[in-house]
Amino acid sequence: MASIPDMTTIRRALDLAIHAPSIHNSQPWRWRWQEPVLHLYSDETRWLRETDPEQTDLMVSCGVVLHHARVALASLGWAVTVDRSPDPAQPNHLAALHFTADAPEPKLAARAAAIIERRSNRAAYTSWEVPSGIIDLLTGVGAEEGVMVVHVHGAQAHRGLVDAMAASESVRASDVRYQAETAAWTGFAAAAGVGVPTRNLQAATYELNRSPFVREHGTQLIDSGEDDASALFVIGTWHDDAPSRVRAGEAMSAVLLEATAIGLATCPLSLPVEVPGTRDSLRAGVFFGRAYPQVIVRAGWAHVSQESLPPTPRLPLDAVFEVE
Numbered sequence: 001m002a003s004i005p006d007m008t009t010i011r012r013a014l015d016l017a018i019h020a021p022s023i024h025n026s027q028p029w030r031w032r033w034q035e036p037v038l039h040l041y042s043d044e045t046r047w048l049r050e051t052d053p054e055q056t057d058l059m060v061s062c063g064v065v066l067h068h069a070r071v072a073l074a075s076l077g078w079a080v081t082v083d084r085s086p087d088p089a090q091p092n093h094l095a096a097l098h099f100t101a102d103a104p105e106p107k108l109a110a111r112a113a114a115i116i117e118r119r120s121n122r123a124a125y126t127s128w129e130v131p132s133g134i135i136d137l138l139t140g141v142g143a144e145e146g147v148m149v150v151h152v153h154g155a156q157a158h159r160g161l162v163d164a165m166a167a168s169e170s171v172r173a174s175d176v177r178y179q180a181e182t183a184a185w186t187g188f189a190a191a192a193g194v195g196v197p198t199r200n201l202q203a204a205t206y207e208l209n210r211s212p213f214v215r216e217h218g219t220q221l222i223d224s225g226e227d228d229a230s231a232l233f234v235i236g237t238w239h240d241d242a243p244s245r246v247r248a249g250e251a252m253s254a255v256l257l258e259a260t261a262i263g264l265a266t267c268p269l270s271l272p273v274e275v276p277g278t279r280d281s282l283r284a285g286v287f288f289g290r291a292y293p294q295v296i297v298r299a300g301w302a303h304v305s306q307e308s309l310p311p312t313p314r315l316p317l318d319a320v321f322e323v324e
C-alpha cells in the first residue's frame with residue numbers, strides 16, 4: 001500500500017473539506033501539497049479586519065477546515081498526524097499534515113456525510129429541548145479536541161450570555177466601519193464564491209433581526225417570544241493564542257458535524273467574542289476567568305420549513321490549493 005495518497009485522493013478530500021463554515025464565508029485558508037506533506041496556511045487577504053481585529057474568527061475558521069480535512073481524509077482511508085506549529089517563524093503556517101500507516105479513526109471517518117449536509121441555520125428553532133444525552137455527547141466530542149466546551153444552562157447563566165450578546169450588538173450598532181465591512185460580505189454585495197448571498201439569509205432571519213446588516217446575533221432569536229429551545233455551547237481554550245484558536249475551530253467542527261449527523265440544526269455565533277468587553281464578561285461568567293471564550297455554537301431542532309436550506313457557495317478548490 002502507498003504511504004501517501006495520490007493527487008486524486010488529496011483533491012477529493014480537500015474538495016470536501018472546503019465546505020467548512022467560516023466567518024462570513026470568507027474561507028480564509030490556503031492549502032499546499034509539498035509531497036509528502038499537506039500544509040495549511042491562513043490567508044490574510046480574506047481577513048475581516050474590522051469584525052475580527054484579533055484574528056479569532058480567522059483562526060477558528062482555519063481550525064474548522066483543518067478538522068474537516070482530517071474527517072475527509074479519514075473517510076478516504078487516510079490517517080494523519082498534525083503538527084500544529086510547523087514553523088514558528090511563519091505564523092500563518094498553521095498546520096502540517098503527515099500521513100501515517102495507522103488505520104484512520106473510525107469516529108472521524110463516520111462524520112464525512114455530515115460535511116455536505118451541514119448548513120448554518122439562522123432561524124429560530126423549535127421548542128423541543130435537546131436531550132441531555134446529546135448535550136453530553138456534543139460537549140464530549142468537542143473536548144476531545146483539547147478545549148473546553150460548556151453548555152450554558154440555567155436561567156442565570158443563559159441570561160448572562162444573552163446579555164453579552166445584546167451588549168456586543170449595541171457596541172457594533174455605532175461602529176460604522178464594522179457595518180460597512182459586514183455589508184460588503186453579505187447580501188447583494190457578496191462577491192462570487194465568497195460571502196453570504198441573499199438567498200442564504202433566511203426569511204425568518206429577516207423577520208426576527210431588526211438589524212439591517214443581516215447576521216445572526218442571537219438576542220432577537222432567544223428573546224423573540226418564539227419558544228426556541230436552542231442549546232448554547234461556548235468553546236474556550238486555556239491559552240489565548242493562534243494555535244489555541246485553531247484548536248477551538250477543530251472542536252467546533254467536531255460539535256457541528258456530530259450535531260448534524262444526529263439531525264440537529266446548528267449555527268456558529270461569534271459577535272460577543274469579537275467585542276473585547278463582552279468577551280471579558282463571557283470569560284468571567286462562563287469560565288470563571290480560567291479559560292478564554294473563542295466561539296459559540298447554537299444547536300436545536302429546526303422547524304420543518306427550515307429543514308432544507310440552500311448551500312452557501314464556495315471558492316473553487318484551485319483558488320485555495322496549490323501543488324509544489
Ligand SMILES: Cc1cc2nc3c(=O)[nH]c(=O)nc-3n(C[C@H](O)[C@H](O)[C@H](O)COP(=O)(O)O)c2cc1C
Pocket residue numbers: 019020021022023024025056057058060061064118119120121122195196215216217267268269270271295311312
Ligand atoms: C468562526 C465563525 C464565526 C461565525 N459567526 C457567525 C455569526 O456570528 N452569525 C452567523 O449568522 N453566522 C456565523 N458564522 C457562520 C458563517 O456565516 C457560515 O459558516 C458561512 O456563511 C457559510 O455558510 P454555511 O455554514 O451554511 O456553509 C460563523 C462561522 C464561523 C466559522
